[in-house]
Amino acid sequence: MKDPILKVNNLHTYFNTEDGEVRAVRGVSFEVHEGETLAIVGESGSGKSVTSLSIMRLLDENGRIAEGEILYKGRDISKIPEDDMRHIRGKEIAMIFQEPMTALNPVFTVGDQIIEMIMLHMGMDAKAARQRAIELLRKVGIPEPEKRVDQYPHELSGGMRQRAMIAMALSCNPKVLIADEPTTALDVTIQAQILELMKELQKEYGMAIIFITHDLGVVAEMSDKAAVMYAGKVVEYGDIVSIFKRPKNPYTWGLMQSIPKLNEEVERLMSIPGTVPNPRKFPKGCGFSNRCFLAKEKCKDEMPELIEVEPGHYSRCFYIDELVKEVEKSRVGEK
Amino acid sequence: MNEEYKRALRKFYKNPSAMFGLILLIFFILIASFAPLLAPPQIPIDPEIENMESMINQLSETKDTSLIDDLTSSFSDYYDFTYGFYLDYADDVKKLEKALKNYQANKNEENLKKLIDELTPLTEDYVLDTSYLENIQNNLNDTKKFNSALKDLENGVKAFLSKATNAEKMKKELDEINSKNSSVDEFLPAAKKYFKDLKSNYIKDLHYDPYLMPIVTYENTPQPPSKEHPFGISNGRDIYYGVVWGTRTGFKIGLIVVITATIIGLFIGSISAYFGGWVDEVLMRITDIFMSIPFMLSAMVLTTVLGTGLDKVMIAMIVFGWMGSARLIRGNILQAKNDQYVLAAKALGVKDSKIIVKHILPNTIFPVLIQASMRIGSMVITAAVLSFLGVGAPQGYADWGSILNYARNWILGGTGGAFEYWYTIVYPGTAMVLFVLAWNLVGDALRDIFDPKLRG
Numbered sequence: 078m079k080d081p082i083l084k085v086n087n088l089h090t091y092f093n094t095e096d097g098e099v100r101a102v103r104g105v106s107f108e109v110h111e112g113e114t115l116a117i118v119g120e121s122g123s124g125k126s127v128t129s130l131s132i133m134r135l136l137d138e139n140g141r142i143a144e145g146e147i148l149y150k151g152r153d154i155s156k157i158p159e160d161d162m163r164h165i166r167g168k169e170i171a172m173i174f175q176e177p178m179t180a181l182n183p184v185f186t187v188g189d190q191i192i193e194m195i196m197l198h199m200g201m202d203a204k205a206a207r208q209r210a211i212e213l214l215r216k217v218g219i220p221e222p223e224k225r226v227d228q229y230p231h232e233l234s235g236g237m238r239q240r241a242m243i244a245m246a247l248s249c250n251p252k253v254l255i256a257d258e259p260t261t262a263l264d265v266t267i268q269a270q271i272l273e274l275m276k277e278l279q280k281e282y283g284m285a286i287i288f289i290t291h292d293l294g295v296v297a298e299m300s301d302k303a304a305v306m307y308a309g310k311v312v313e314y315g316d317i318v319s320i321f322k323r324p325k326n327p328y329t330w331g332l333m334q335s336i337p338k339l340n341e342e343v344e345r346l347m348s349i350p351g352t353v354p355n356p357r358k359f360p361k362g363c364g365f366s367n368r369c370f371l372a373k374e375k376c377k378d379e380m381p382e383l384i385e386v387e388p389g390h391y392s393r394c395f396y397i398d399e400l401v402k403e404v405e406k407s408r409v410g411e412k
Numbered sequence: 413m414n415e416e417y418k419r420a421l422r423k424f425y426k427n428p429s430a431m432f433g434l435i436l437l438i439f440f441i442l443i444a445s446f447a448p449l450l451a452p453p454q455i456p457i458d459p460e461i462e463n464m465e466s467m468i469n470q471l472s473e474t475k476d477t478s479l480i481d482d483l484t485s486s487f488s489d490y491y492d493f494t495y496g497f498y499l500d501y502a503d504d505v506k507k508l509e510k511a512l513k514n515y516q517a518n519k520n521e522e523n524l525k526k527l528i529d530e531l532t533p534l535t536e537d538y539v540l541d542t543s544y545l546e547n548i549q550n551n552l553n554d555t556k557k558f559n560s561a562l563k564d565l566e567n568g569v570k571a572f573l574s575k576a577t578n579a580e581k582m583k584k585e586l587d588e589i590n591s592k593n594s595s596v597d598e599f600l601p602a603a604k605k606y607f608k609d610l611k612s613n614y615i616k617d618l619h620y621d622p623y624l625m626p627i628v629t630y631e632n633t634p635q636p637p638s639k640e641h642p643f644g645i646s647n648g649r650d651i652y653y654g655v656v657w658g659t660r661t662g663f664k665i666g667l668i669v670v671i672t673a674t675i676i677g678l679f680i681g682s683i684s685a686y687f688g689g690w691v692d693e694v695l696m697r698i699t700d701i702f703m704s705i706p707f708m709l710s711a712m713v714l715t716t717v718l719g720t721g722l723d724k725v726m727i728a729m730i731v732f733g734w735m736g737s738a739r740l741i742r743g744n745i746l747q748a749k750n751d752q753y754v755l756a757a758k759a760l761g762v763k764d765s766k767i768i769v770k771h772i773l774p775n776t777i778f779p780v781l782i783q784a785s786m787r788i789g790s791m792v793i794t795a796a797v798l799s800f801l802g803v804g805a806p807q808g809y810a811d812w813g814s815i816l817n818y819a820r821n822w823i824l825g826g827t828g829g830a831f832e833y834w835y836t837i838v839y840p841g842t843a844m845v846l847f848v849l850a851w852n853l854v855g856d857a858l859r860d861i862f863d864p865k866l867r868g
Binding site: 133135138163164165166167168171172173174176179180181182183184185193194197198242245246 | 688751752753755756757758759760761762763770771774775
């Protein structure tokens, strides 16, 4: 098998705050290959956004990568100088953000901002860059790109802005695209369009996408692999089919249960009780132990290891067998 | 972009108060730029030069050849009197310059002796001021003073030589005129050119300041408006002249003070916001200290220390006037720094410097610029207050505040009634009120149009 284009190994990201060190990410590992989509799934505060910002090296001043390595094409980019990193950002690894309303600079036209990127990384002159910007806008499905290129962000709708954002991120043919909840702020029909667009563009450009989301529906739609994160750690990791068909972690299972199903009538939607633990004081043992229906004394004191339950499918739980029984029971009930 | 401009203009047209402000401002700009025409300064002219002018005019009318001789003789008299001196001693001063250069290149006793030998006869003949020699001889042991004396000498020599070069040029022209004295047609254009140079040299050497209001009467009480002095006379000076030329002073004070203070404020505020940490802490505490000093009092103290003069007033106003913009830009940058488009730009590999210049500043600078344009008007008021208190513009300087200052004793009116001397206040006061109003209206309109936060 080919080497992965991006490989994250045992990443730890800590923040220094007034209340002491906050360990937002505590040992995250995953890999993506060219043309593949990896979804990072988790609730707010699970460390998924921090993971993506760590890869881009865009952490706030008080944040640092304390341990681990981020291998892009085999080169560790977690320790290279800022100047070199700047050449990687945008050109090799690009990122799009959740809020298309605020991610574009309000005082410049959409075209200006795309042209800036193209001229910066591709060394094109202004005229050629403009031509390319128009082409990109057309490619991301913006009608009348010749007109839109000279419009300001406030003249575009939310979906349009996100498309422009994607055009900007794609302007230099990045090998990896990190999308941080790109559809969360959009309404459902537009969401579907944007996801469709991203899939098409991925097919065309062959880039790897790291898709950060809390929406399992989007994960099933988009990705080949998923890493489920909880309390700064990956709790389940594997290809999308085995995770959905045979979940091996109570947290993943809980998330799946809380998706409404159209073919079933239930009084109340299932939900996971409690909230994500505060990153300032994660429990000593398993982070999920205080919410888990399988949790025993052992879970509170000891952190389970990430073990390979079947080829390419990893989970972090002491009681996988019991979970499997539960899952089977409920699946039988469904039928 | 065109679209954007059009929309901005449309917004401007639709706003009557903005249009009024703009018209007022244009009106003031016109007055300021045409001040020499509206209130021509009366330059005191040497009678000899006036005589030459009338002779040239006569010559061009009558073509009388006898005038040529008169003109050439008065030209050469004037030349001998004004320029000849410089040319006569040019060689000696050049020698001195060489000696000075030698000494500066190689500072030893021998060269110093040569330098003093060259300098002594020149000061004895009063070609150069004796203070040059004295300063050098008296400060042989004090290196610092000695060096500054040398520097003075260097400047003096330079000034002398530039005058000598000018004199040489004038001599050439004079020789040309003398060679052409056979026909009027050849002589006239050359003579005219020579006269023009001569007159401009004269005015330049006079250091005449058109901003000084001419004294038109020695009468102490104000004189009511008349045909010759349409706004009346206050303190013996023509109010009309003062109001017209005061427009220039107003623009000068407003623009220079506000632009400089805003640049200082922008610099300090943006450094403070961008670097944060202890830099921010130190700079902001300095700003706080400056803000806690009462502005008017400190400006008065500073002008008193520096001495009077318009430039001193402006320095005082700049020193105590930059804090507002520093705070404003700092707050705006701190806010914009966390905006997602800054993160997005970083994520797409844009350089830090470019992020500041292209992404942060355009989003933060408008409130500062608008505040600055509004402050231009109020700066004029501040300067007027300082002038009114007597620490502002020098005596007789065309400045609205100074004219109001003259009216201080007459505000209450005289025996003829409370409003007897109204013209001493109304004209300069109206000018000032309209000036401030114009800037405020324009500043408001600019905010409505350009502030990205208020855009659709």
